[in-house]
Amino acid sequence: MAGQSNAASVIIKRKKIIKGGGHHGGAWKVAYADFVTAMMAFFLLMWLLNATTEKQRKGLSDYFSPTIAINRVSAGGEGSLGGESIFSEDTRAKSGTGGSSDQKGASSGSAKDIMADEGTADLREIEKELLDRGGESRTMEQLLRHVVTRVTDEGLVIELYDLENAPLFTNDTAEPTPVTLALAGLLVEVLGLTTNKMAVNGYLRSYPVTLRNSPVWDLSSARAQRMRLLMEAAGLPSTRMERVSGYADRKPVTADGAAIRNNRLEVILLRQDR
Template sequence: MAAQGNAAPVIIKRKKVIAGGGHHGGAWKVAYADFVTAMMAFFMLMWLLNATTEKQRKGIADYFNPTIPVNRISGGGDGSFGGDSVLSEQTLAQNGTGASASVPTEEMQARGESGEKDSVAEAETLVEVEKALTARTGESMTMERLMRHVVTRVTDEGLVIELFDVEDQALFLPDSAMPDHVLTEIAGVLVEVLDLASNQVAVNGHVRSYPLPLIENPTWNLSAERAQVMRGLLEKAGLDAARVQRVTGFADRKTVTANPQAIRNNRIEVILLRKNR
């Protein structure tokens, strides 16, 4: 009995065996799959940005961000006014884009559901007027002589028709607002093409800088007088006086050449304005 009492205790160890991927298990596979998925999405995004147009990208973005319009008006409600308020633009409720302020500017006024179509139509009108004017070049030697004074460009303001001096022919007598006969003939041509649209018209006068500093700068009065003379020639040729929105003289402040004294800076701008200007 004593021998058994001094015997060492018997310790039985049972080892737990875990079948699978060893000490780290299979978690790395999940992480790797997430990484591969993220990289695939990243490269797909890069490909879409490079292979699609801005309009297509907007369509894709709208697909993943769907909206359900309640009503095709400026407000989102569906009450008695359909989302509009009687206070919109301090008048009766108006539908369309832009009626978002109680006192909106001209640019921010409601355009109605056809506002975008109107803008496209107006842009097409400006281009048609420009084409009608440039088509005059080559009709005859006389027209060729007149059109060398004319360049056109379409801007955010409208269709700018620029009339300028050339080396051997000025539009006005030197240092005066007395028009040369060539400007009178050009005015008649302009009125014919301006009548293709009903937009308002602006006239800007520009002159070149004088070579020496003067006590009184004559460019302000000269540019304004020439602009007024051009307005008079247009109206005399048949332009409706009500269409003239403004007449401005810019002196020698906006030159178009590196040399401010160049005769190319003597010019008149007749602008067929966009309707929101």
């Protein structure tokens, strides 16, 4: 036993072996799935941009735009009416408190704003009714390629313009093409949902200055008048037409005044609150 006391002590080392998670576990599958989803969304977007018209793309954009519903007459101390309705003056009169002259002025002004908002909402409804026709058929979609709309202080402006190889009138005349005849019928059908007064404006591209007699004034007026006649023939009451004007080449919509895009008509659904 004494001889073994000088023997070297035995040291046992235990190593902790950590096994790897294979191919980084399952995280790569999640990343790959996200990548595939993103690529699918990207190619879907590319397909939509190629397969839809400008009006349809605008409709998709409006559909996904955030909107906030606003109650025109609401309680509380915030908002355009300061917690009062447009009938606040009637309430004060019944309770014997009355209203100050300043309050009456503010109330009438708010009511006017509300009427203006309602007028704009009506115009937007007519605009939507017109543009939604593009989804009915391929023919209607081709017609609406000539149409651009916007709501202004004057009313709903429906702009009809020439396309390359698809003009609204034959050459330099006021003779309408089948496209214009179809557009006139479509406008009467949609605008017949209202009783607002209307106006028609005619515009032309600029002609070379070397022409001895430029036709822009007479021709722009003649085309506007022809559109009026076409709409009346399609069923529009003549009493609804407020004015017909020709602006020649004085208001181009492109930097190049001679561009075909400047050959256009504006059919305006006028506001009733003006």
